[in-house]
Amino acid sequence: MADMNTASTSQSPAVRVENLHGTGVITLDRPKALNALNHEMISAIAAALDTFRDDDAVQRVLLCSAGEKAYCAGGDVRSVRESDLTGDFTPGDDLFRDEYDMNHALATFPKPTIAVVDGIAMGGGLGVSAHAGIRVITERTWESMPEMAIGFITDVGISHAFTHLPHVPEESRTALGLFLATTAYRITADDLLWTGLATHILRDGDTVGFRESLVNEGLEAALGRTGGRDSAGTSALAENLEWITATFAGEDWAAIEERIAEAEGEFAESVREMLAPANPLSLVAATALLNYSAHSTLRQALDAEYALGRLLRRQPNFPEGVRAVLVDKDRQASFSPAAVADATPAQVEEIRRTVSES
Template sequence: MTAPEVLTSTRSSTGILELNRPKALNALDPEMIAIITAALEEWRDDPEIHRVVVVSNSEKGFCAGGDIKVVRERALEGDHEFGDQFLQAEYTMNAMIANYSKPYVAIIDGVVMGGGLGVSAHGSHRVISEKAFAAMPETAIGFIPDVGLSWMSTHVESAEGIPLPAVAKFVGITGYRMQPADMLYSGLATHFVPSEKIGDFTDMLIAESIDEALEKFAEEFTEESFLNQHRTVIEKCFGHDSWAEIEAALGQCEDPEFVDLVWDLLSSANPASVVATTELYTANAEIDSVEKGLNNEYAVGSVLRRQPNFPEGVRAVLVDKDRQPKFDPAKPADVDPIQYRSVLS
């Protein structure tokens, strides 16, 4: 008998979600989303449950994203309704986590990308180890950063004590891989616990409380953040509303190493996704709820999923894995932003 893809249990006064699809690096599929949603609904109203913790049963990481290959397969058959329903269910779950009335603790001891951020970043506590790294590489597959991250990352309090929307926009557009110091600096992560202590930390927070466990095991992370080191140039280049303005700023930038990095990160990105992502982050930085942010992601994503660049990007990265996508248009300058801007609220 096959074990569920998410194992749910309760211990002491803690509801436990164990992501249990290790061969797929816990890529979220509809079954996993349904299990998580049902458990959270049950525990939300259970007075015996005081907190929820989500962990991974994979030694390689937390969650590598959503199972987007099946969305591509259905789209190629002309069935876009499958993708619509998949993402509606996922985004409903993301909003539930963001608004959860009890502490929700995500423990990230490895890779977390895409949909994995949707089941972790909206929690009250995002605990990482030195093995953690995060990215939203959706522009490379012809899509946009979603699962509420385009809203959360532009509103969350950073180590500077304020949100850093231009930094969030840089990360979202380029797919930059955030290291532990970047995750803590940007506000994506809230605490650091060394990997060798993660097991003891988890046991203590389950048996006692999150505050006691953090007091005993959380440490300062001393490495410097790239995002902090380059915040000034990031804000000069990415602190604009449209991709055309960002590209112009990059052309005038006096830090050639940073510019080279940006173009290297964007070398395999879908130009339409770059333009659409810029429009999305600009809009979501100005709105006041994760639900509205998710609605904007759904609206822009619905347009992109129905365009040929989406199946082509997923093919190049996740199916054939040749990393040789053929996108049309081939340059962001040839992409009309109005098609994406017009569906945003």
């Protein structure tokens, strides 16, 4: 890679920040943890964006990662759980507020932003990629939002991104967004290109070569190494869009769940399996949130995510879900209520009120 014009100034050893001949480069460098974001990393990314925004020598910003296995496997919800369990919710509140502000700063950045997403991107990983203007993937890339299983909600602004997918017919966007938010569906490279979550694909997987071309030759030359949406293969989302649209439409998860239970076919069975680990109240919350975010600005969606997240983290299902998925890893969460049908009208109303008043 080209010589640096300025030295790294990152606040975190897990985030490398460089100015390479006018390209501001932010590299997630915590490969042993699959580049999962902690608060220190979030602050470092935010600070880098602030610096690059005000630096006239920086023409564009590149976000990338160390290692081929994962771009970013999510956020550090284990540490949030630990502090929440002590009764001190402030560290978690601060982390999510700062993360969502960073997501918004990326989405509204006034210079070209390019995310090279190689490997896994989950949860918070989408927050530092899906809001970039140009989103380059490889054939190793897949993405998912798995928050339902940890008793949380779809966040980092993805409730907005999922309901504003540029290549999806407008009448299907909210239903498809809710499907992606609730099922933790593994979005393939072809799905990413078809929906517009990705704008380009690097078929040879040479992300280092892409970065070198970007730094030394410019954005047009780097994108010349990629393929576009017309190079996508078969998308399972596209093939099942009609069913998803009809099944996941509406603002009442109980009605959606009934349609899913009655549906026949291999895809419907796979959807039931994907939904099995989900916290029932998270499903209710996601339904309210996605229907709200479909008609909101990104900032409004982030604020609603923050309000709902605060609510759910103060209930026992969040620590239980994180325990089951990330601590003990037994995948045997005991959620209460155990079924959407057992949720009280007061619980449902509290969720809907939290979204509407956010």
